[in-house]
Amino acid sequence: MKAVFAVPATVLLVLRAYSKKSLTPGGIVAATLTAIAHAVHPWNLPFVLLVVFFLAGTRATHVKENVKASLTLKAGGSSGGEGPRTHVQVLANSLTASILSLLHAYQLRSRERALLAHHHETSDAAGSLCFSWGGDLLVIGIIANYACVAADTFSSELGILATGQPRLITSLTLRKVPRGTNGGVTLTGLAAGLLGSVIIVTAAMLFLPFCSDETAARPGGGAPWSIEQRRTLILGLTVWGFLGSVVDSVLGGLFQRSVKDVRSGKIVEGEGGVRVLVSSPGGAAAGVHRPEHEKDMGADIKSSLLHGEGEAAVEDTSSAAVEGEVGADRYDPRNKHRRSSFGDERPSRIVESGWDLLDNNDVNFLMAFSMSIGAMAVGSWYWQVPLSSVFPTTRAQ
Structure with a gap:
């Protein structure tokens, strides 16, 4: 041209x-x-x-x-x-x-x-x-x-x-x-x-x-x-x-x-057009590395309360498991480690279809x-x- x-x-x-x-x-x-x-x-x-x-x-x-x-x-x-x-x-x-x-x-x-x-x-x-x-x-x-x-x-x-x-x-x-x-x-x-x-x-x-x-x-x-x-x-x-x-x-x-x-x-x-991350048991997006000084104090506690993987993961909802470890009301807004109050606490994101290859x-x-x-x-x-x-x-x- x-x-x-x-x-x-x-x-x-x-x-x-x-x-x-x-x-x-x-x-x-x-x-x-x-x-x-x-x-x-x-x-x-x-x-x-x-x-x-x-x-x-x-x-x-x-x-x-x-x-x-x-x-x-x-x-x-x-x-x-x-x-x-x-x-x-x-x-x-x-x-x-x-x-x-x-x-x-x-x-x-x-x-x-x-x-x-x-x-x-x-x-x-x-x-x-x-x-x-x-x-x-x-x-x-x-x-x-x-x-x-x-x-x-x-x-x-x-x-x-x-x-x-x-x-x-x-x-x-x-x-x-x-x-x-x-x-x-x-x-x-x-x-x-x-x-x-x-x-x-x-x-x-x-x-x-x-x-x-x-x-x-x-x-x-x-x-x-x-x-x-x-x-x-x-x-x-x-x-x-x-x-x-x-x-x-x-x-x-x-x-x-x-x-x-x-x-x-x-x-x-x-x-x-990049991949969308799905929430992991630790509360952070899957695949995201967080520096040690940025990690939530309650992240390890939350992770230890989970049973299963991915969409099948279910969190222990007993008061003793949460309040006993954290030492505060799990829904108290002043508690930064409080739990989500979303229904039965299912994952906020799930896989609708497809393999995560591309x-x-x-x-x-x-x-x-x-x-x-x-x-x-x-x-x-x-x-x-x-x-x-x-x-x-x-x-x-």
């Missing part, structure tokens, strides 16, 4: 992200580097897809933002909703596309140099390197990446507003779950995912330099596309992007733990990477183009 367009566009995106507080400082740095990786490509396509995804995703995030914030809780206890996206979230969605874009840019530059050497053409003439029928698989991977992450973003941000309660996609009975549960799907969310895929694929079709009968005759040209072949590509990529949102739901439902606040019945969301960013990256590689594999089979063609080569087409 020409610097005269890429530089101002990148600056405007950074200023918009800063003014809207849609990205953290680290997120802005990551987004800038990602924009540069996309802008060095000779075509406008990768940069345009990045911009469309950022703008469309941001818009979807702000749809009924106040309503969505009331449907979940943040790990700190306040209302949920999307905060500024971190550098990890930016890279989870765009790192695969950045790598594929850089690889394809290298391929195009190599072919351009080969054309100049063999045909003694000018740079403009050699620039007719177009996207041919049965063409570069890396291009398919780039488009598939953004179609899938856009579908996932739209599905998550708009699906939570559905009137019906979500159903867990990994449950054999498709049981109902609270809004915001990983793996919870609704018809509204699925339709929104399809819309996100359509937006990206439409932008791709507008900016893909398809080979035509005219460009095919020029150095660097390739097999021209028919109308029917273009329709096949559009349909295939749109469906693939939609499937990306479904795969993300399956991965999230299986490998990402959803934590529910018992009091409100709402799902607890981690800041920046966080939200891990799931997003795994989905984007696997679906991009999968799209290239399907293209390799359909076009009978070897997957080895994705590696840099100086051979002119």
Whole structure:
């Protein structure tokens, strides 16, 4: 992409992200580097897809933002909703596309140099390197990446507003779950995912330099596309992007733990897509190390009164066990070691579904990477183009 367009566009995106507080400082740095990786490509396509995804995703995030914030809780206890996206979230969605874009840019530059050497053409003439029928698989991977992450973003941000309660996609009975549960799907969310895929694929079709009968005759040209072949590509990529949102739901439902606040019945969301901690027997969040001088005097006493683990843990409620050790009324507000007065003293957070193997960013990256590689594999089979063609080569087409 020409610097005269890429530089101002990148600056405007950074200023918009800063003014809207849609990205953290680290997120802005990551987004800038990602924009540069996309802008060095000779075509406008990768940069345009990045911009469309950022703008469309941001818009979807702000749809009924106040309503969505009331449907979940943040790990700190306040209302949920999307905060500024971190550098990890930016890279989870765009790192695969950045790598594929850089690889394809290298391929195009190599072919351009080969054309100049063999045909003694000018740079403009050699620039007719177009996207041919049965063409570069890396291009398919780039488009598939953004179609899938856009579908996932739209599905998550708009699906939570559905009137019906979500159903867990990994449950054999498709049981109902609270809004915001990983793996919870609704018809509204699925339709929104399809819309996100359509937006990206439409932008791709507008900016893909398809080979035509005219460009095919020029150095660097390739097999021209028919109308029917273009329709096949559009349909295939749109469906693939939609499937990306479904795969993300399956991965999230299986490998990402959803934590529910018992009091409100709402799902607890981690800041920046990180894991949500569940209260441990010691009273501190599980996995959190507290320095010795910060520990509660009554923490060891409370821990010793627990029987069982996790959700099955039950605390001894006898007065002798508590008042005898602490020496004060267990509900006395002046006693900082007093017990919680929450009903039968169940844990305040419980696991709703999923194994605690991945966080939200891990799931997003795994989905984007696997679906991009999968799209290239399907293209390799359909076009009978070897997957080895994705590696840099100086051979002119």
